[in-house]
Amino acid sequence: MFRRVEEFLMSMTIIRNGRIIDPANERDEVGDLFIVDGKIAAKAKGSDPEVIDAAGLIVAPGLIDLHVHLREPGFGWKETIESGARAAAAGGFTTIVCMPNTAPAADSPGTIAWIRDRAAEVACVNVLPAGAISKGLMGEELAPIGSLAQAGVVAITDDGRCVQNNELMRRAVEYARMVGVPILDHCQDYDLVGSGVVHEGYWSTLLGLPGWPSAGEEAIVMRNVLLAELCDHQVHCQHISAAGSVRILREARARGVKISGEVCPHHIALTDDAIQNFDTNCKMNPPLRAKEDVAALLEGIADGTLDILCSDHAPHAQFEKEVEFDAAPFGIVGLETELGLFLDLLVHKTKTIELPRLIEIFTVNPARLLGIEAGTLSVDRAADVTLIDPELEWTVDAAAFQSMSRNTPFDGWKLKGRAVRTIVDGKTVWKL
Amino acid sequence: MRWQRKDLLGIRELSAEEIIFLLDTADAFKEVGTREIKKVPALRGKTLVNFFVEPSTRTRTSFEIAAIRLSADVINISASSSSLIKGETLKDTAKILEAYHADLIVLRHSSSGAPQFLAERLKSSVINAGDGAHEHPTQALLDLYTIRAHKGTVAGLHVAIIGDILFSRVARSNIFGLLKLGARVTLVGPSTLVPREFEKLGVTVTHKLDEVLETADVVNLLRIQHERQRKEYFPGIGEYVRLFGLTKERGKRLKPDCLIMHPGPINRGVEIDSELADGTQSVILEQVTNGLAVRMAVLYLCGGIAT
Numbered sequence: 001m002f003r004r005v006e007e008f009l010m011s012m013t014i015i016r017n018g019r020i021i022d023p024a025n026e027r028d029e030v031g032d033l034f035i036v037d038g039k040i041a042a043k044a045k046g047s048d049p050e051v052i053d054a055a056g057l058i059v060a061p062g063l064i065d066l067h068v069h070l071r072e073p074g075f076g077w078k079e080t081i082e083s084g085a086r087a088a089a090a091g092g093f094t095t096i097v098c099m100p101n102t103a104p105a106a107d108s109p110g111t112i113a114w115i116r117d118r119a120a121e122v123a124c125v126n127v128l129p130a131g132a133i134s135k136g137l138m139g140e141e142l143a144p145i146g147s148l149a150q151a152g153v154v155a156i157t158d159d160g161r162c163v164q165n166n167e168l169m170r171r172a173v174e175y176a177r178m179v180g181v182p183i184l185d186h187c188q189d190y191d192l193v194g195s196g197v198v199h200e201g202y203w204s205t206l207l208g209l210p211g212w213p214s215a216g217e218e219a220i221v222m223r224n225v226l227l228a229e230l231c232d233h234q235v236h237c238q239h240i241s242a243a244g245s246v247r248i249l250r251e252a253r254a255r256g257v258k259i260s261g262e263v264c265p266h267h268i269a270l271t272d273d274a275i276q277n278f279d280t281n282c283k284m285n286p287p288l289r290a291k292e293d294v295a296a297l298l299e300g301i302a303d304g305t306l307d308i309l310c311s312d313h314a315p316h317a318q319f320e321k322e323v324e325f326d327a328a329p330f331g332i333v334g335l336e337t338e339l340g341l342f343l344d345l346l347v348h349k350t351k352t353i354e355l356p357r358l359i360e361i362f363t364v365n366p367a368r369l370l371g372i373e374a375g376t377l378s379v380d381r382a383a384d385v386t387l388i389d390p391e392l393e394w395t396v397d398a399a400a401f402q403s404m405s406r407n408t409p410f411d412g413w414k415l416k417g418r419a420v421r422t423i424v425d426g427k428t429v430w431k432l
Numbered sequence: 433m434r435w436q437r438k439d440l441l442g443i444r445e446l447s448a449e450e451i452i453f454l455l456d457t458a459d460a461f462k463e464v465g466t467r468e469i470k471k472v473p474a475l476r477g478k479t480l481v482n483f484f485v486e487p488s489t490r491t492r493t494s495f496e497i498a499a500i501r502l503s504a505d506v507i508n509i510s511a512s513s514s515s516l517i518k519g520e521t522l523k524d525t526a527k528i529l530e531a532y533h534a535d536l537i538v539l540r541h542s543s544s545g546a547p548q549f550l551a552e553r554l555k556s557s558v559i560n561a562g563d564g565a566h567e568h569p570t571q572a573l574l575d576l577y578t579i580r581a582h583k584g585t586v587a588g589l590h591v592a593i594i595g596d597i598l599f600s601r602v603a604r605s606n607i608f609g610l611l612k613l614g615a616r617v618t619l620v621g622p623s624t625l626v627p628r629e630f631e632k633l634g635v636t637v638t639h640k641l642d643e644v645l646e647t648a649d650v651v652n653l654l655r656i657q658h659e660r661q662r663k664e665y666f667p668g669i670g671e672y673v674r675l676f677g678l679t680k681e682r683g684k685r686l687k688p689d690c691l692i693m694h695p696g697p698i699n700r701g702v703e704i705d706s707e708l709a710d711g712t713q714s715v716i717l718e719q720v721t722n723g724l725a726v727r728m729a730v731l732y733l734c735g736g737i738a739t
Binding site for chain 2: 201203205206207208209210277279319322323324325326327
């Protein structure tokens with residue numbers, strides 16, 4: 001490859017007068033951030049800088065979302081790596097982890113290489129693939145986890161599915177420990193959940209929809225605690241929805257077990273009464289739960305039991321969602337509403353956490369869990385930066401999403417706070 | 433009152449006044465069935481599609497006879513003849529029915545909410561003939577009609593609904609209708625099929641049939657649906673009969689004027705003793721006859737709203 005002459009010239013950007021919140025470096029102050037040649041710099045270098053006025057804005061390390069479905073390869077009518085990355089940028093995310101439930105499933109080094117090549121070509125943010133735990137996500141035989149790690153996966157998961165065989169899962173955790181990647185687990189006991197599509201409770205009873213009991217999640221969270229303990233390795237429980245799961249995680253973490261949990265915006269923004277008109281944009285897995293569950297999730301976020309936030313961005317085409325409730329696929333898009341919802345709900349409305357903590361949860365915590373070099377504004381690191389206006393009031397407009405899909409229950413919601421500019425490797429990839 | 437709804441999706445959204453109005457309208461239609469020429473021109477020139485995505489003979493036949501007595505033209509589409517099984521979506525199939533200018537669509541579907549899904553998208557009237565475990569409004573209306581015909585009123589009565597409540601759309605529609613009209617409702621059945629969650633709807637839940645026998649004014653026995661139930665829900669038919677079957681002995685403890693109801697089809701010797709099903713307290717066949725009058729009322733009222 002020949003490099004263009006321009007790339008040898010030094011480029012500089014100064015982000016002026018923003019409130020720089022960099023939890024990794026315990027920095028929270030109003031000041032200027034310097035970017036030279038795509039990396040964070042200690043001071044200005046070169047001439048003719050691009051100046052970005054960040055007065056009144058938060059200058060944060062680029063946000064990380066470790067739970068995203070980009071649908072490629074295989075489901076390009078729902079989302080592509082390119083469109084999903086644009087949606088991430090529009091939501092303020094500079095690094096996303098894409099789940100392996102593609103077609104083919106990301107259970108081989110070849111598929112991982114394809115995803116990485118494709119991302120390098122078309123994605124405007126950093127796309128890090130997760131590999132499968134089991135071959136074909138079938139829960140029967142281990143995927144080549146070591147080869148996947150060498151191919152560059154940052155985690156392994158059968159997300160969308162859950163390994164039911166406890167022995168297989170135990171070996172997966174042990175093996176993942178050897179190669180140094182964390183396990184992300186979609187916690188669902190298939191026997192307990194059966195054909196459940198909504199939270200088992202008042203509304204499932206009233207509407208006659210098959211119930212998805214909280215115990216179906218809690219049983220697997222408990223299983224994961226036991227295996228994390230047995231194997232002394234990190235197991236991360238995805239999209240926690242039930243109060244009991246929070247209790248189990250809190251107890252285990254207090255004992256030092258390497259177990260963690262994440263929360264999606266919809267599980268705190270909505271409760272199961274949202275399904276009363278059979279709106280398939282309120283059908284997700286795990287389902288929307290009861291008020292007490294939402295309260296427990298907020299408590300878990302407040303006390304640090306749940307220290308990862310994510311979208312579980314799950315695009316589906318209109319024609320796929322516009323069917324009978326039982327028949328509709330689970331999931332909603334989330335990248336472009338995630339930060340707004342969490343700012344609005346966690347920081348402004350419920351005051352569960354303060355802004356610096358939210359930034360920490362979106363940067364340092366996922367970077368540490370995945371063992372990646374991201375989520376800080378340290379000098380010489382890649383200049384991935386998100387500018388956030390925490391006070392900006394805006395209205396969600398699904399029709400204007402960068403994502404190819406529109407399946408959201410939040411269309412028309414008025415939210416306070418959002419990303420206004422997203423910078424990857426020193427380049428603005430999106431701005432409001 | 434004036435009827436305002438183009439669709440009948442469930443009993444839950446109806447007011448007591450609307451339910452009474454439907455029952456009164458059914459009263460007026462009941463007599464048609466006893467005429468020598470069993471036909472009135474109320475829906476002449478209208479097209480009704482019986483769209484049964486889930487198989488049913490009784491309800492489909494009942495709607496068909498009701499529609500014919502109102503002079504509507506009736507087309508039956510069942511799951512086996514439907515393009516749904518060729519991969520067409522419910523929405524597309526429905527749009528095609530609308531393109532044929534069908535005035536009324538009677539839908540039976542295995543998914544809760546399917547009739548609402550159609551009603552939101554079509555100008556035609558949509559009548560719910562049973563959706564998943566959600567609602568079966570015309571069954572509840574004919575049950576209420578039958579109770580009212582015998583007791584004069586529904587208010588103040590104690591109605592026991594016995595059997596598989598969890599998977600029953602008949603139970604849900606009955607619960608909503610009975611409570612709206614002022615009855616007291618007790619649900620009886622195994623704990624696996626009558627979860628306590630139902631108490632939040634305003635009913636009493638018990639797992640002992642003997643507790644209701646002497647106080648019930650009506651016992652409504654639901655079919656135990658072998659085809660739907662996985663074996664985890666109860667150990668077997670023998671044990672079910674022992675605990676929850678309306679046996680001859682239990683029948684003796686009922687009040688003499690207690691009505692015995694069943695939405696059918698009956699499993700003789702399971703939820704109900706065969707002789708009791710045919711006995712003097714049984715109104716099971718009246719329910720079937722009343723179903724025609726109630727469905728005529730529903731089709732007439734909703735069919736008059738849709739344009």
